[in-house]
Amino acid sequence: xxxxxxxxxxxxxxxxxxxxxxxxxxxxxxxxxxxxxxxxxxxxxxxxxxxxxxxxxxxxxxxxxxxxxxxxxxxxxxxxxxxxxxxxxxxxxxxxxxxxxxxxxxxxxxxxxxxxxxxxxxxxxxxxxxxxxxxxx
Amino acid sequence: xxxxxxxxxxxxxxxxxxxxxxxxxxxxxxxxxxxxxxxxxxxxxxxxxxxxxxxxxxxxxxxxxxxxxxxxxxxxxxxxxxxxxxxxxxxxxxxxxxxxxxxxxxxxxxxxxxxxxxxxxxxxxxxxxxxxxxxxx
DNA sequence: TCTTGACTTGGACACAGTCCATCGTAGGAT
DNA sequence: ATCCTACGATGGACTGTGTCCAAGTCAAGA
Ligand SMILES: [Mn+2]
Ligand SMILES: [Mn+2]
Ligand SMILES: [Zn+2]
Ligand SMILES: [Zn+2]
Numbered sequence: 001x002x003x004x005x006x007x008x009x010x011x012x013x014x015x016x017x018x019x020x021x022x023x024x025x026x027x028x029x030x031x032x033x034x035x036x037x038x039x040x041x042x043x044x045x046x047x048x049x050x051x052x053x054x055x056x057x058x059x060x061x062x063x064x065x066x067x068x069x070x071x072x073x074x075x076x077x078x079x080x081x082x083x084x085x086x087x088x089x090x091x092x093x094x095x096x097x098x099x100x101x102x103x104x105x106x107x108x109x110x111x112x113x114x115x116x117x118x119x120x121x122x123x124x125x126x127x128x129x130x131x132x133x134x135x136x137x
Numbered sequence: 138x139x140x141x142x143x144x145x146x147x148x149x150x151x152x153x154x155x156x157x158x159x160x161x162x163x164x165x166x167x168x169x170x171x172x173x174x175x176x177x178x179x180x181x182x183x184x185x186x187x188x189x190x191x192x193x194x195x196x197x198x199x200x201x202x203x204x205x206x207x208x209x210x211x212x213x214x215x216x217x218x219x220x221x222x223x224x225x226x227x228x229x230x231x232x233x234x235x236x237x238x239x240x241x242x243x244x245x246x247x248x249x250x251x252x253x254x255x256x257x258x259x260x261x262x263x264x265x266x267x268x269x270x271x272x273x274x
Numbered sequence: 275t276c277t278t279g280a281c282t283t284g285g286a287c288a289c290a291g292t293c294c295a296t297c298g299t300a301g302g303a304t
Numbered sequence: 305a306t307c308c309t310a311c312g313a314t315g316g317a318c319t320g321t322g323t324c325c326a327a328g329t330c331a332a333g334a
Contacts (some may be wrong), residue, residue, distance in 0.1 A: 090258065
């Protein structure tokens, strides 16, 4: 499983117990945890890990492109380990649940040159909003 | 000019000097100001206006659909008076400048039923990112 | 003009995130 | 196996953004 740890080691990371547990928390499932949720889970395995270290580690992993920072609302950012498979997000407007979705179509080709105002456009995100099955029941 | 004030009056708003200046700051240009920027401009006309009132008024206008709340980064939300003409945003990753853009295509029709997971999808936002002419020079 | 409930105010509070001085340790050097 | 040291961890102070509240003010209908 832990491709993530392998890649980090390969990038010359000093492998500390803190970085290991943060990577383990994120690796695997396609979850979208806040920094404090990551901290809580990491502290389950390594009680003395600090909030600052979790923030530092998440920031480094984002810079390396190993995880993605997602801010769907004005609340806490969420960290997404599914960085190697392009996808968009579907958010429940009631409970905040997030699902990965894979729309067809290419928003970049839907933005004519006349609508780019001289920008060098390099990325896009699409956020879909609606009610999840539980909340619409 | 002040369609906004007219509509608010029509909705039964008690018209206070505070609400008037907030509406005046937002009305007109297609700007994307933060709450504190709105407060600063409002205070130019009405020095004793409080931050709380600006936040209250913006929140009410959002609830009425007269303005739109935009959070493109993890920073302060921006308030967009261009609520009556659907559009998306193009954000400079370097300086944060925001431009209104009008992509062709319909992201909703690009999301197959199989990718909706039982959600009732009602809205979407597309955020384009890149370097503005100034920052790419 | 009077009355009243809607609105405003300033300050305390909460949450998310950053910064920094100091301490600890991973991992290369010997 | 031990030493060294630069990189990383720590916790607490600090900042930015936004919310809440009790008390005071005022818009507008009677
Ligand atoms: Mn995701
Ligand atoms: Mn806009
Ligand atoms: Zn829900
Ligand atoms: Zn720029």
